[in-house]
Amino acid sequence: MTNPSFDFTNSFRDAALVKKVIEEIRRTVTRPWVLMEICGGQTHSIVRHGLDQLLPPEIELVHGPGCPVCVTPLEQIDRALAIASRPEVIFTSYGDMLRVPGSGRDLFSVKASGGDVRVVYSPLDALKIARENPQKQVVFFAIGFETTAPPNCMAVRQAQALGLDNFSVLVSHVRVPPAIRAILGSPANRVQGFLLAGHVCSVMGYWEYPPLAQQYRVPMVVTGFEPLDLVNGILETVKRLEAGIVEVANGYSRLVTFEGNSSAQKMISDTFMECDRAWRGIGVIPQSGWCLRPEYDLFNAEKRFDVAAIAPRESPLCVAGQIMQGLKKPHDCPAFGRECAPEHPLGATMVSSEGACAAYYKYGR
Amino acid sequence: MCLGVPGKIINIFEKDGLPMAKVDFGGGVTRETCLAYIPEARVGDYTIIHVGFALNLLSEAEALETLALLQEIADLGEELGPELGSGDL
Numbered sequence: 056m057t058n059p060s061f062d063f064t065n066s067f068r069d070a071a072l073v074k075k076v077i078e079e080i081r082r083t084v085t086r087p088w089v090l091m092e093i094c095g096g097q098t099h100s101i102v103r104h105g106l107d108q109l110l111p112p113e114i115e116l117v118h119g120p121g122c123p124v125c126v127t128p129l130e131q132i133d134r135a136l137a138i139a140s141r142p143e144v145i146f147t148s149y150g151d152m153l154r155v156p157g158s159g160r161d162l163f164s165v166k167a168s169g170g171d172v173r174v175v176y177s178p179l180d181a182l183k184i185a186r187e188n189p190q191k192q193v194v195f196f197a198i199g200f201e202t203t204a205p206p207n208c209m210a211v212r213q214a215q216a217l218g219l220d221n222f223s224v225l226v227s228h229v230r231v232p233p234a235i236r237a238i239l240g241s242p243a244n245r246v247q248g249f250l251l252a253g254h255v256c257s258v259m260g261y262w263e264y265p266p267l268a269q270q271y272r273v274p275m276v277v278t279g280f281e282p283l284d285l286v287n288g289i290l291e292t293v294k295r296l297e298a299g300i301v302e303v304a305n306g307y308s309r310l311v312t313f314e315g316n317s318s319a320q321k322m323i324s325d326t327f328m329e330c331d332r333a334w335r336g337i338g339v340i341p342q343s344g345w346c347l348r349p350e351y352d353l354f355n356a357e358k359r360f361d362v363a364a365i366a367p368r369e370s371p372l373c374v375a376g377q378i379m380q381g382l383k384k385p386h387d388c389p390a391f392g393r394e395c396a397p398e399h400p401l402g403a404t405m406v407s408s409e410g411a412c413a414a415y416y417k418y419g420r
Numbered sequence: 421m422c423l424g425v426p427g428k429i430i431n432i433f434e435k436d437g438l439p440m441a442k443v444d445f446g447g448g449v450t451r452e453t454c455l456a457y458i459p460e461a462r463v464g465d466y467t468i469i470h471v472g473f474a475l476n477l478l479s480e481a482e483a484l485e486t487l488a489l490l491q492e493i494a495d496l497g498e499e500l501g502p503e504l505g506s507g508d509l
């Protein structure tokens with residue numbers, strides 16, 4: 056039974072309790088540890104609530120690649136720009152993507168010069184636009200991690216069910232576990248414990264992580280997004296590090312189970328297949344992406360439009376790739392707050408509401 | 421995209437063959453949400469939505485248990501307090 060008076064948000068923002076849990080972290084920690092929160096949403100919550108400044112100095116948080124906008128590879132952005140510039144196309148995208156720099160311009164500038172670029176909140180909105188504009192080709196920029204995959208798959212399946220032949224998706228999906236493997240497997244790796252992305256795990260469960268934790272001897276804790284969730288995730292990770300226990304624990308049990316949402320997982324595996332994917336600034340990570348199965352070629356924008364020959368050009372100043380692997384912090388970038396700021400970004404991490412550079416800029420780190 | 425806040429399902433309906441719901445986030449904010457991945461959802465349940473889809477229900481029992489455990493840690497810490505801690509917050 057649901058008690059209407061229980062407040063799921065504010066119960067996990069109790070400042071007094073957050074302070075006490077931080078005290079407990081202080082009591083537990085005996086030496087320096089580097090933890091990575093994978094998800095950009097968590098990065099923003101940590102910086103916004105100032106948790107990074109309240110933690111004992113032994114705990115260093117580095118910020119992971121879990122910002123979908125930030126890791127969408129430049130060549131996919133350039134493909135999006137090429138498709139969106141076509142006169143017969145209505146290009147639909149999550150709003151965050153509009154200011155992300157491609158090789159020289161962004162979707163916003165395509166829109167300003169007459170392209171029909173529309174911000175949608177859900178892929179179902181893009182589908183609606185396709186039904187209302189049968190004379191146009193409607194393309195949806197299907198980006199994101201495991202949380203946006205079930206919605207994006209559903210849009211394709213609905214388009215098929217409704218017989219819409221003017222709808223296609225430009226897919227640039229990424230998955231968390233291969234990224235963690237790439238970070239931990241790098242000789243430069245500094246990360247000793249992971250806060251796993253709670254919402255990704257709410258879909259996928261956390262059955263994919265124990266083999267990774269064991270292979271690299273790194274504890275991991277499924278962590279939510281509120282201040283209390285974050286300090287709890289940090290405490291549970293530090294406890295395991297101090298005791299030398301390697302395991303994957305669940306600190307977000309109100310939403311996450313070990314198995315996750317099996318019908319969503321089935322929809323993903325029926326619609327997408329694993330593929331190699333380039334991560335912006337980081338490079339190709341094997342089997343780290345999802346793309347459409349060949350059965351859905353009809354809805355694949357890369358097949359529908361000829362956008363194969365793309366030669367992307369990244370800003371030479373941007374070190375976002377190193378930031379997202381935990382090797383640098385945003386203010387280590389010489390362009391931070393100078394050549395690069397939210398109004399004139401050089402890299403995607405300065406644009407997105409989940410990007411580490413944007414968080415540091417906004418909250419004055 | 422992942423900064424979901426909890427909302428309460430206030431009614432359930434069907435649209436284009438998909439189960440849908442209206443979800444209330446408080447402060448007068450409501451959103452239409454697809455329930456295809458959580459067909460077990462009922463009016464009054466809490467969920468977190470991502471790009472127009474509810475992907476899980478929130479468990480109040482689990483939330484209360486997490487809070488109780490944290491409170492216990494905090495209380496214990498207060499008892500043990502200064503001697504064990506570095507104590508200079």
Ligand code: SF4
Nearest residue numbers: 373375388395402412
């Ligand atoms: S501050 Fe700008 S240029 Fe530097 S790493 Fe961040 S996004 Fe890239």
